[in-house]
Amino acid sequence: MKSYFYLAALFSLFIIMSACSTKEDTTHPSEEPAEEYTPGNSQEIQKDIQVFASSATASENQPGEGIENTLDGDFNTLYHSLWDQSLFPEVPVEIDIIFSGETTHIDYMLYHPRKDGGVNGFMLEAELWIKKQGEEDFEKLEDLVFANDANTKRILFPDGFEEPAAIRLIATKGHNDFISVSQFEFFKIAEPMQGYDVFFTDLSFSELEENTDRQQLEKIENSFIRNLALALYDGVYPTERTGHYQTYPDPSLEAAKNKTNRMGSYDNMTGIYAEAGEDLVVFVDNLVTDLTLRVVDHSQGYGGADYFLNPGPNRITPSSSGLVYLIYPCDTPHQTRVNIATGTINGYFDLAHHTNDDWEELINNADYDFFDIKGEKSHLTFTTTELRQHVEDATRLVEIYDSIVLLQQELMGLYKYDRVPGGRLYYRTNIAEGVYMHATGNATEYAPSTLQWIANHKLLRGEHIWGPAHETGHIHQTRPGLMWIGLTEVTVNIYSQHVQTAFGNPSRLQTENIEGYNNHYEKAFNEIIEAGIPHGAHEDVFCKLVPFWQLQLYFAGAQGYTDFYKDVHEHIRQNPDPPTDGLCQLEFVKTVCDVAQKDMSEFFQAWGFLTPIDQDVNDYGTRRLTVTQEQIDEVLDYIASQNYPAPDTDVHFITDDTVDNHR
Secondary structure, three states: HHHHHHHHHHHHHHHHHHHHHHOOOOOOOOOOOOOOOOOOOOHHHOOOOEEEOOOEOOOOOOOOOOOHHHHHHOOOOOEEEEOOOOHHHOOEEEEHHHHHHHHHEEEEEEEEEOOOOOOOEEEEEEEEEEEEEEOOOOOOEEEEEEOOOOEEEEEEEEEEEOOOEEEEEEEEEEEEOOOOEEEEEEEOOOOOOHHHHHEEEEOOOOOOOOOOHHHHHHOOOHHHHHHHHHHHHOOOOHHEEEEEEOOOOOOOHHHHHHHOOOOOOOEEEEEEOOOOOOOOEEEEEEEEOOOEEEEEEEOOOOOOOEEEEEEEEEOOOOOOEEEEEEEEOOOOOOOOEEEOOOOOOOEEEEOOOOOOHHHHHHHHHHOOEEEEEOOOOOEEEEEEEHHHHHHHHHHHHHHHHHHHHHHHHOOOOOOOOOOOOOOOOOEEEOOOOOOEEOOOOEEEEEEEHHHHOOOHHHOOOOHHHHHHHHHHHHOOOOOOOOOOOOOOOHHHHHHHHHHHHHHOOOHHEEEEEEOOOOOHHHHHHHHHHHOOHHHHOOHHHHHHHHHHHHHHHHOOOOOOOOOHHHHHHHHHOOOOOOOOOHHHHHHHHEEEEEEEEOOOHHHHHOOOHHHHOEEEEEOOOOEEEEEOHHHHHHHHHHHOOOOOOOOOOOOHHHHEEEEEEHO
C-alpha cells in the first residue's frame, strides 16, 4: 500500500513538472533567495462557492427579529421565536428557506447560532426537509441534533442537493424552549486542488519534503503555492503562521455534566489578524472532526463569523475583521497542523513557551487593539493599549489568573472527582459603554479602565483579586443546587472569599465596615438570626453569604474536613435537580447533613433556611420562593431519622477570627 502511494506521488510530480517544462516559463524565478515571505495571488487557491437563498419564512417570530435577519449577511442581527410562548405553546418553529431557479447545487449549509453571548434559542433538535424545483412536496432527509453552544453547525448533503427549491427546518427543541438564528449560509464545494501536496510533508503545506530542489519549486505554476514553498525553502517563512492545534471537549457538554456555565471556546488562538474582505488562505492537515475558523471582532463583543475548514488548501473571505481562532471540539485527543498563510501576525503570549523578555517584544509588535494571553487554566484577551501600560510581569500575571481558576475548581471537587474541564476560563475586555465587570454564559468581561488593577500582578493579588474571582465564580456556580432564586450574587462569593483568603488577604466578611455595624457578620447576626426572618427574605447578598461561608470555616477550618465543599458539590452534581427553588433550599440542608454526617438543623433554623416563606424574589428575573412548614417538618424528620450527632458548638456564630474557638 505504501509503495502504491509513493508511486502515485511520483506520478503526480512527473505530471506537474512535465506541464511546467513544456510551457513557456512565465514565473520569473528569482536567482537569489527571498529575504521575506510575500504571498502569491490568493485567487489561485480554490474556495467553496457560496450560493444565496432568495427569501425565507417562519411560522412565528418576535417583532423586530424576523427570519429575514438570517439571510442579511450580518451576524449581529438575529431571528428569534416569540418571547411570549403562551401564544404557541406546543407548536414547533417551522422555517422555510426559498431558492430561485438560478441556484443549481448545494453541498452543505451552515447554521450560525446567535453570537452575542446569549443562549436562549440555541437550536438543539430539528427535522431537515428538502424540495426540488418543480416538485410539490417536501422530502424528509434526516433528524438533526445540535450541541447546545454558539459554535456554527454544518449540515451536509452527502450526495449534493440538485436544483433546490426550498429547505425546511422544523425546529422541535431549543434552549429554554426558544429558537434563535444568527445566519444561514449555503455552499457548493470547490473542485479539489491536486498534485501540489507532493512537495510538502503534510496537507498543512508548512514543511517541505527532504531533498526538495529549489528549481523544482520555482517552476510551480500556482504563484501562491510557489511563493509559500520558496519561503519555506529559503527559511524566511514566519513560524508564527504555523502551529499544532488540539481538540478540546465541547464546553457546553462539560458544563452540563458539572451543572455550571461554560468555559471559553477560544483556546486555539492563532495570533493572526484578518481584515474584512481580504482573502484568508489556510492549509490544514488531516482532521478527526469539523474544524471551524472564527474571526472575532473584539470591539463588537464575544462572537464572530465562522468558516469551516477542510484538509488541504482553503480560501475564505471574512465578512468582518478580527483575531482568528480555531475551534476543534472533540472528546478524542488529537492535534492537527494548520498554516495560515495570509493575514497579519498579531502574536500572542503563551505561558508555556514565552518569558517576560518575549512579552516586551510581542506586546510592542502587536498591531490589533486586542491581544491574547494563554495560561494553563486561563485565557485573557485584553486591550493592547492597557496591557502595554499596566503589565509589569506577564508571567506572574497569568499565573495568578491560573491560580484563581485552580483554587475554585479544587474547592468544587472537580479535581477530586476527575471532572476538570478541558478548556480554559475566558477573561476578556469589553469596550461597550456601561460595562464594568460581569460574567456571561461563557466568559468574564471587564472594562478597559479596570485593567489598571487586574492587569497589574501586584494589585491583582491583593484586594483587587475579588473582582476576577467573583466573575470566575459566576462561571463555576453549580446550579440550581447551589444557586436557587436569590443566590446569584450570594453563593458566587463562596468562591471569591476562598480565593481572596487563599492569597493571604483578609476576609471581606470580617473586615469590611458596614454602616451601623462593624462588619458583615454583625449585620447578618442582627438582621437574620435575631430578627428571625427567612434567609431568602433578606436582600443583602453578603448577609446571605455568611452561613455558606461559615460551613467552610467550621468543617474545613475548625474540623479539618477540607473536602467538605468538594463533596457537597459532587452530591449536587450526582443527584437530580429539585423542581422548585424552595425544594432546592431544603435539599441543600439535607445534603450538608448527609455529606458532613452532622445534624445541622439548629444551624439552618437559626439562619432561616427552615423558616416558612412564600414571596417573589427578584434575582435577574423574578420567581417565587416557597417553603412550607409541612416541607420543613419532612426535612427535620429526615435528619432526625439519620441519628447524626449535632456539633458541640454554636456553628452559626463562627467567624474568620474565631475558627480556633470551634476546633
